[in-house]
Amino acid sequence: MSNSVGAVIVAAGRGTRMGTAESKQYLLLQGKPIIVHTLEVFQKHELISEIVLVTGEEDVERCRQWVQAYKLDKVSVVIPGGAERQHSVRRGLGELTTTWVMVHDGVRPFVQGSEIEACYERARSAGASVLAVPVKDTIKQVDGEGNVLSTPDRRSLWAIQTPQTFRLSDLLSAYDEAERDGFLGTDDSSLAERSGITVSVVEGSYRNIKITTPEDLDFAEFTERSRGEERR
Numbered sequence: 001m002s003n004s005v006g007a008v009i010v011a012a013g014r015g016t017r018m019g020t021a022e023s024k025q026y027l028l029l030q031g032k033p034i035i036v037h038t039l040e041v042f043q044k045h046e047l048i049s050e051i052v053l054v055t056g057e058e059d060v061e062r063c064r065q066w067v068q069a070y071k072l073d074k075v076s077v078v079i080p081g082g083a084e085r086q087h088s089v090r091r092g093l094g095e096l097t098t099t100w101v102m103v104h105d106g107v108r109p110f111v112q113g114s115e116i117e118a119c120y121e122r123a124r125s126a127g128a129s130v131l132a133v134p135v136k137d138t139i140k141q142v143d144g145e146g147n148v149l150s151t152p153d154r155r156s157l158w159a160i161q162t163p164q165t166f167r168l169s170d171l172l173s174a175y176d177e178a179e180r181d182g183f184l185g186t187d188d189s190s191l192a193e194r195s196g197i198t199v200s201v202v203e204g205s206y207r208n209i210k211i212t213t214p215e216d217l218d219f220a221e222f223t224e225r226s227r228g229e230e231r232r
């Protein structure tokens with residue numbers, strides 16, 4: 001099992017920016033919960049041998065039922081997450097036994113199988129990888145008063161997505177180090193970077209959005225409907 005690949009899918013967030021009563025990962029997209037769409041991509045991928053699903057404590061039971069109902073038999077365990085994404089990922093990592101881990105947001109249902117493969121191949125050759133897209137807008141650093149501080153060169157700016165792929169042992173060490181130092185990052189790569197791991201960027205697609213705010217749902221509905229039509 002020296003090159004086995006597992007996935008930690010995190011879905012324990014509250015979706016405050018979405019503002020819906022139901023957490024965004026459980027909203028229906030073409031009749032199916034968003035989290036199920038995401039899990040199905042990893043379930044179908046031949047590289048992935050095991051999936052750990054991290055959800056809100058109160059959602060563990062219904063997620064287990066969906067795992068059964070949608071025949072997601074690579075999901076080995078459904079566990080409750082923590083207060084921040086980083087805590088949820090850490091709990092998920094503790095359940096995996098594979099050599100490699102891909103950490104993925106439960107609210108990124110449009111990741112492609114080919115992207116999963118490219119991320120894994122890059123991690124094997126470079127040590128670790130993140131899926132990303134070049135930023136399209138001009139980005140400015142702005143101070144607390146709303147005044148522009150600087151305009152970084154866009155050619156070096158990428159919007160980082162998931163999956164983020166690492167050797168499990170490397171990522172566990174990076175997580176331990178972050179905990180020791182009280183560091184809280186918004187993605188897994190930032191923890192790996194600070195512990196000296198080289199992370200390589202794999203160019204992905206602008207379609208692999210993180211469903212975060214209400215207008216993202218319009219895009220998601222449109223994209224899923226088009227994919228359904230393509231399949232027919």
Ligand SMILES: Nc1ccn([C@@H]2O[C@H](COP(=O)(O)OP(=O)(O)OP(=O)(O)O)[C@@H](O)[C@H]2O)c(=O)n1
Pocket residue numbers: 010011012013014015016017018025054081082083084085086088089105106107108210211212
């Ligand atoms: N404590 C947390 C926070 C986030 N996540 C997961 O991390 C992913 C990316 O987070 P984000 O889009 O920020 O989700 P939320 O935290 O739910 O959103 P918000 O910040 O608007 O509350 C999501 O799949 C989310 O469920 C998690 O597992 N545990």
Ligand SMILES: C[C@](O)(CO)[C@H](O)COP(=O)(O)O
Pocket residue numbers: 085105159160161162186187188210
């Ligand atoms: C991991 C991530 O999706 C990469 O873009 C992102 O950093 C998650 O951040 P959020 O603050 O949880 O939205």
